[in-house]
Amino acid sequence: MMLIHCPYCDEKRPEIEFAYAGEAHIVRPNAAEQQAMDDVEWSKFMFIRDNKRGEHCERWWHANGCNMYFNAVRNTVTDKFIKSYKIGQKRPSAAQIQKWKDQANG
Amino acid sequence: MSSDIVFDQAVEIPDILKSGDVVTTLVGERTRLSLRVKAADRIAVAKALGITLPAKIGKTNTKAGIMIACLGPDEWFIVGEKAKYSNLYNKALKLSSKYVMSVTDVSFRNVAVELTGPKVAEIVNVGCPLDLSLAAFPVGKCTRTVYEAAPIILHRLSEDSFAMECWRSYAPYMVGLMTAHVQGQRV
Structure with missing residues (x-):
């Protein structure tokens, strides 16, 4: 079983306590912006995702734990978690992700 | 209750x-309460209720037959003997008009x-x-x-x-x- 680090509990916890919640950092348009959007644009916001191969920023929910959502960078090829971080923190740059990877590799 | x-x-x-x-x-x-309080109001609410709300997830505080556990950044689980609770629940209910918080009796x-x-x-x-x-x-x-x-x-x-x-x-x-x-x- 995979262990996932929860930034709120600050612990590595078993994977079955968590639920995946899709790609991170997708900002929901506000009411005025939604009014101005046509169906094509709205469907892009709703359904179209990068489906990235490699390092992917995604949301996770610690459902059977502290009940918080957080973001994590995970490699979709190796399934390795590189780093998890709290909601509100900005999307990490490629350089930042590389730095985390270097730290993890000592 | x-x-x-x-x-x-x-x-x-x-x-x-x-x-x-x-x-x-x-x-x-047992009597069980689910208490949700914004982290910023934790100390003020705890003081008003006369209890200690642990700040860190996973920590507990057991005193006078009441166990209080911090389950999440804004969530506490309170459990203990039935008799000890009559005031706590009512006090928390009253406080909820002053702070953004909720208290729910989840005993059963x-x-x-x-x-x-x-x-x-x-x-x-x-x-x-x-x-x-x-x-x-x-x-x-x-x-x-x-x-x-x-x-x-x-x-x-x-x-x-x-x-x-x-x-x-x-x-x-x-x-x-x-x-x-x-x-x-x-x-």
Whole structure:
């Protein structure tokens, strides 16, 4: 079983306590912006995702734990978690992700 | 609070779990409150209620028969003897007009068992994948986790005893898993 680090509990916890919640950092348009959007644009916001191969920023929910959502960078090829971080923190740059990877590799 | 309602625990502990390496007992009626308070208001609300709300997730505070566990950054679980609560719930209700917070009486939602014995971690680990070594799960730690498919709240009472509570409808399932393990069945 995979262990996932929860930034709120600050612990590595078993994977079955968590639920995946899709790609991170997708900002929901506000009411005025939604009014101005046509169906094509709205469907892009709703359904179209990068489906990235490699390092992917995604949301996770610690459902059977502290009940918080957080973001994590995970490699979709190796399934390795590189780093998890709290909601509100900005999307990490490629350089930042590389730095985390270097730290993890000592 | 609903003091005249008889609480049906909905589960019985089979004899095989009552003796042996790990002794399982069904905990009688308890009062349970779910308290949600913004982290910024934690100290003010705790002071007004006359209790201590631990700041860190997993930490507990047990005083005068009331156990308070921090389950999330803005969530506390309060459990203890029924008689101790009459004021706490009403005080919290009144406070909720002043702060962004909520208090819910969830007494009848959960059923709790206490497990005691030298091999207690083994029984808990039948369904719970957490590391239960004393270093990773010290005495007093309390967290929400899972027991196979059932969400539980796990609290370490001492080196060799745990309290484990789950939703009432999951209780026969949880106790059934423990029984099957003790009987040597594969689960």
